Amino acid sequence: MSVRISRQQWDGLLGELDHARRQRHLLTYRALLERLELPTPAMQTLTAALEYLAMIDARADQPLRSSLVISQGASRLPRTGFFECAEKLGRFCGPSDGVAAASWHASEVARVFEYIYPPTTTT
Template sequence: MTSVSISRHHWQALLAELDAARRQRHLVTYRALVERLQLPTPAMRTLTAALEHLAALDARSERPLRSALVISQGASRLPRTGFFECAARLGRFSGPADGAAAASWHAGEVARVFEFVYSEEL
């Protein structure tokens, strides 16, 4: 895996966007986040790496995965398969990265994120 870094400014902005989405009980698309954060290229790879890092931090602290709030623009309204692969690596999800099991697990994780109060220590 190649190392991709995100600036502190962009990291804080990402956390703020996800917190706003959580409080409003909304999901946000990858594309909308890239545009709102004005990430430098390779923007999508940077965003993906940041979301996976955040998922690892959340998993380590036994919090619901905030990265579950980020979804593809497609009809599925689900995150990309990489999200499910990351969640599986973190021991949070098992099964195929597409299909009913993934959709059901994702819906539950989103509900947990909406209910959880994240402290601002990050």
């Protein structure tokens, strides 16, 4: 899937994630969709942007900032696609639900909260 977002939207996404990191809280996909004015289809656009950011973070050997985005549901975990992306990047191995996924996700979120990211200059 190929989607494009503007520099302003990309910067907005990075800003929202950085604010969440500094405040040590998680964001729902819905909250991000409401705050960012992404082109239609907005959820696919957000997913593609988060996967692209995960690739940037993985290549830089940084914790995955996209782990800060979770579903509103009872699991309080990211969607299945997040875990599939993390697996493709060599960061996670296993089923995308259950104890192993929840434990890995909690660990990754803790790493994100502690990490200081350098400014992102490319998209």
